[in-house]
Amino acid sequence: MNRRNTPTKEAILDLLSNSTKALSQDAIERQINIKINRATIYRVLNRFCDDDVVHKIVAEDGKQYFAVCKKCENPQEVIQHHFHFRCLLCDTIECLQVPVEYSFPNGYEVQNANCVLSGVCNDCS
Amino acid sequence: MNRRNTPTKEAILDLLSNSTKALSQDAIERQINIKINRATIYRVLNRFCDDDVVHKIVAEDGKQYFAVCKKCENPQEVIQHHFHFRCLLCDTIECLQVPVEYSFPNGYEVQNANCVLSGVCNDCS
């Protein structure tokens, strides 16, 4: 299962890298300047997730959003579990540099976090 | 839009109240001992949410889960934004009495929180 470089893959990664927001499949399809099939976009994104190039957030709307992993760009700032913010006005989702912190009862082994706060974002307030 | 008491409504609230887990529509349909239409279950649950009787959690699987609001039972312990835990082994979601805490940059107005941590729960570890 060696990965191959394709225009599709590059275009999607480029778009995500230059976006300040997490993007959904349909946002990517809308914003990208080449024609890519819906199923392909999902497959590319899921591969990115497998390779830890991007991470997936599921919002309250039940949709998947994708954003590049900052920790991959700069391994030193390991912001593994951070909050996401969903603005109800401009309907965007962004990664915040705010770590998710908690103290859990014993016996719980946390492997992943999907934390989305929603309200009005910086730009809209 | 005055609410009416129906067997359906009572049965669903009973089930949720006696469950230690948050339940999805299909879990409710499976666990309940009367036959209720899928659309009806959703409508009842959404009404409960409107009335702050239950709250909705959306997990990484994109599905909606519902749990009774503890704050409604006991208004003194206002656990408004708490963590939820999704066990990947027994595939359940539960409310934890752990508050979601964060310090956000100025300009963000948080209205709601949907925070689900996942891994292995107390029972399964």
Add this chain to the structure above:
DNA sequence: TATTTTATTGCGAATAAGTTGCAATAATAC
């Protein structure tokens, strides 16, 4: 460079969760 291998893509169809319109039913008010 030509050929082979197989990862990737596009297409269409399938799946699954959730919602909606509408007519029938049944709580509640009168």
Add this chain to the structure above:
DNA sequence: GTATTATTGCAACTTATTCGCAATAAAATA
């Protein structure tokens, strides 16, 4: 007991995501 209208069941619809399969095209190999 009757009228009002919230609630329900049914079927159809929408939307997000996945899957099978054949065609395409990177990358490896000769």
